[in-house]
Each structure stands twice: as structure tokens, then as C-alpha cells.
Amino acid sequence: MHLHPSWQQKILSQLQEAFPKIQFIVTTHSPQVLSTVRRENIRLLERDASGQVSANEPLARTYGEPSGDILHSVMQVDPQPPVAEKADLQRLTELVDKGLYDEPEALQLTKELQLSLSEQHPQMQRLKRSIARQRVLKG
Secondary structure, three states, rough: OOOOOOHHHHHHHHHHHHHHOOOOOOOOOOHHHHHOOHHHOOEEEEEEEEEOOOEOOOOOOOOOOOOHHHHHOOOOOOOOOOOOOOHHHHHHHHHOOOOOOOOHHHHHHOOOHHHHHOOHHHHHHHHHHHHHHHHHHHO
């Protein structure tokens, strides 16, 4: 089934409510679905170096967790897509973390990323808050 993410978050509970005496075995790659299931009811199929497949419970919690966290901790996928600006965003984060936010490179990266990602991008907002905090602490 291909469902809108909000429906993915509801489908299992609605199926269980509609069919209370049926056990469902579901396969999914949807972190939206996994966020509605307790980890003890999830099995990850994993292949070891010798090619042997095993079914293991995830180490990370899933029930009620944000889907981006599940994507990262359970499915080992970076929730940030591999867009061209990712390396620039990482570099700018390094510069800001070192207090070098007023350096020409940081200012140029900020300008470029604001144009391509927007000032409203979550990481740009975090960097803006970090710079403001650092400026306050410097006095």
C-alpha cells in the first residue's frame, strides 16, 4: 500500500481496531509505520558477512519516536538527504562551532546556503541561534 505519511501512522492501530482477533505480520520500510510499533514487535532482517540472514529486534526504541530518529537509529539512513549543499552545511557548522562565524569563508557559506536552502532551514536556524549565543557570551 502507498499511503500518505499521516495515514501510515494510523493504519496499524486502525487495522487492529477493526480486526481485534487477527494477528498481522507486516513488512515495511516506513519509519512512519515503525514509530507506531514497540521495538519488541519489530524484527530487522540483517545479513552477516557470511551471507546468513537473521531476524533481530532493533536496539533503539521506536514507539512514539520521531520518524527521522527511526530512519537514523533503526534503518541507518541519514535523515538529511545527500544534497550538494550538505558538505557546505557541515563546513559552516564546523566554523560556527569553532567561533569562526565572522570569517570570510563562514560569511560566504552563510550567504550561499541562505539562498539555496533558505534561512528557515532547521540547521540554518540552529546555526543562527548558536552564533547569537556565542556573541552574547563574548559580550
